[in-house]
Amino acid sequence: MIDMAVFKQFQDAISHLGEMAQPEKLSDQERLSRAKAVMRQKTDRALAMDLEACVNCGYCSEACHFYQSTQDPKYTPTRKLDLLRRVHMRETSAFAPIRRLFTRDITVDDLQEWQELVYDACTECGRCSMVCPMGINIARGVNVMREALYEAGLAPLELMAVAQEQAGRGTVFGVGPAELLQTVEALRAQGIVIPFDAPRADVMLVSTVIDVLLYQDALAATARILNHLGVNWTLRSTGFEAANFGLLSGSESLQKAATKRLVDEALAIGAKTVIMPECGHAYPALRWDGRLDNGDPLPFEVLAASEFVGREVQSGRLQLQPGDASQTYTYHDACKLARHGGVIDEPRAAIRALGGDFRETAPTAELNWCCGGGAGTFLINRAAPLRHKAWEIKREQIDATGANTVVVSCASCRLNFMAGAESDQWPTRIASLVELVAEQLPTDKAH
Ligand code: SF4
Ligand code: SF4
CATH class of the missing domain: 3.40.50 (Rossmann fold)
Known part of the structure; x- marks a missing residue:
C-alpha cells in the first residue's frame, strides 16, 4: 500500500510532463497531408467495413462512459471516427469520386478538435463494440486516429513528451536500468529474492516505471509469488519496461521498438513465458501486437500477472x-x-x-x-x-x-x-x- 502523500507527489511531478515535449514545427498543409497519409495507409478492408457499416443506431453512446457521464453528443463513439470516415469516403472507398462531391474534406481545425475526442475522451476500452449491432471496432479506429494525429505533430504534449523520452533515451519518467537496480536493491534489503539479469531463465518478469516509482510492493509481491512457486525466473535490466508510450501516443515506430526490446530480451534468455506486470495496455501491446522480426508469432507465452497468479490458483499449485x-x-x-x-x-x-x-x-x-x-x-x-x-x-x-x-x-x-x-x-x-x-x-x- 502506498500513502496518499507519495501519490500526490507523483501526481504533481507528472503534471509537468507536457513542458518537456518538443513538438515539430509543421505547416498546416504538412500536418494535414501527414495525417491523411496515415489514415489512407491504415484503412485496410476491416477498417473500411467498420467505417461504412455504421447505421447510426446510437447504442454505442449508451456504452461509453464519456458519453454517459456527460450526455454530450460530441462524445458519441461513432463520431470519434468521423474524420477517418470522411477521408475514406473521399479517397479510398469504392465510389470515392462520387462521394467526394458531397463529403466535406477534413481540415487542420478538424484535426485539432479531434485531439480531445480521441485522446482525452476515449480510453480505447472497447465497451462500445460489445453493444454495436454491426460489430464495429471503434477502439481500433480511434487508435488509427491517434497515429494520424501523432504523425501530424498533434498528440497531447504530455504523451508526446514521454513518447519522445522513451524513443530517444529508452527511459520512461527518467527510469532506466540504474533506477530499476536501485529498486531491486531496496527490495533485496527487505529480504526479497530477485534474480536480476540472469543470462537464462524459464520466465522473464517484466516491470514498469509505475511499479519502480510508486507500486514497488506489487513488484515485490510478484517476486515473492514466483519464489514461493519455485519458478526459474529473472528480471532483466535491459528489457524491463512494459509501458509502451508508442501505443498510447500513436507513435507506431516507438510501439514496435518498445515491443521489440522485450521480445529480443525474452529470446536472448530463452524464456518460455513472459509475465507482464499489473499494467493493462502493456499486455495487448506484447501479447496481441508482438511479433518476431519476420512476422511470425512469438515463440513464448505472454501472461498478465493476474492471469498467471489465477492459473496457479486454479491448478492447485x-x-x-x-x-x-x-x-x-x-x-x-x-x-x-x-x-x-x-x-x-x-x-x-x-x-x-x-x-x-x-x-x-x-x-x-x-x-x-x-x-x-x-x-x-x-x-x-x-x-x-x-x-x-x-x-x-x-x-x-x-x-x-x-x-x-x-x-x-x-x-x-x-x-x-x-x-x-x-x-x-x-x-x-x-x-x-x-x-x-x-x-x-x-x-x-x-x-
Ligand atoms: S452502435 Fe455501431 S452501428 Fe450503432 S451508432 Fe454506434 S457504431 Fe454505429
Ligand atoms: S472505446 Fe472509446 S468510444 Fe468506445 S466506449 Fe470505450 S471510451 Fe467510449
Whole structure:
C-alpha cells in the first residue's frame, strides 16, 4: 500500500510532463497531408467495413462512459471516427469520386478538435463494440486516429513528451536500468529474492516505471509469488519496461521498438513465458501486437500477472493461507485485460482464494465499466475533469456492491482510482491483486 502523500507527489511531478515535449514545427498543409497519409495507409478492408457499416443506431453512446457521464453528443463513439470516415469516403472507398462531391474534406481545425475526442475522451476500452449491432471496432479506429494525429505533430504534449523520452533515451519518467537496480536493491534489503539479469531463465518478469516509482510492493509481491512457486525466473535490466508510450501516443515506430526490446530480451534468455506486470495496455501491446522480426508469432507465452497468479490458483499449485473472512471484495476488470484479452476467470479465482466475501459488480467482466483513466488519458492534465466524470460511474458501480475493497490488476486503473478516491474522499480500499495474494502466501523460506 502506498500513502496518499507519495501519490500526490507523483501526481504533481507528472503534471509537468507536457513542458518537456518538443513538438515539430509543421505547416498546416504538412500536418494535414501527414495525417491523411496515415489514415489512407491504415484503412485496410476491416477498417473500411467498420467505417461504412455504421447505421447510426446510437447504442454505442449508451456504452461509453464519456458519453454517459456527460450526455454530450460530441462524445458519441461513432463520431470519434468521423474524420477517418470522411477521408475514406473521399479517397479510398469504392465510389470515392462520387462521394467526394458531397463529403466535406477534413481540415487542420478538424484535426485539432479531434485531439480531445480521441485522446482525452476515449480510453480505447472497447465497451462500445460489445453493444454495436454491426460489430464495429471503434477502439481500433480511434487508435488509427491517434497515429494520424501523432504523425501530424498533434498528440497531447504530455504523451508526446514521454513518447519522445522513451524513443530517444529508452527511459520512461527518467527510469532506466540504474533506477530499476536501485529498486531491486531496496527490495533485496527487505529480504526479497530477485534474480536480476540472469543470462537464462524459464520466465522473464517484466516491470514498469509505475511499479519502480510508486507500486514497488506489487513488484515485490510478484517476486515473492514466483519464489514461493519455485519458478526459474529473472528480471532483466535491459528489457524491463512494459509501458509502451508508442501505443498510447500513436507513435507506431516507438510501439514496435518498445515491443521489440522485450521480445529480443525474452529470446536472448530463452524464456518460455513472459509475465507482464499489473499494467493493462502493456499486455495487448506484447501479447496481441508482438511479433518476431519476420512476422511470425512469438515463440513464448505472454501472461498478465493476474492471469498467471489465477492459473496457479486454479491448478492447485498455489494455495493461500486462510484470510480474514469478514473482508468484502469486488474486482475492477481492466478493459485491456478482460474485454480485449479474455482475462476474466483467473483474477476471480485468485480473489476467491483470499477467503473473504467476493461480490461482482453489475455489469461485470467483459461489460464492466472502464475507470476512465486508461490509454494514457491519466497523464493528460486538461482531461482531469472529464476523467473524473467518467470515474463517477465506476465509483457508483463499486459502491453498489458494498465491498470494502476493490481489487485492481492494472497500475493505470490503480492510479485513476487513487486520484478519484483522493478527490472524493472515497473510503474504499484500493488493492493490487498480486499484493493481496502475496500477503496470504504460506510461510516458507522463499521471499
Ligand atoms: S452502435 Fe455501431 S452501428 Fe450503432 S451508432 Fe454506434 S457504431 Fe454505429
Ligand atoms: S472505446 Fe470505450 S471510451 Fe472509446 S468510444 Fe468506445 S466506449 Fe467510449
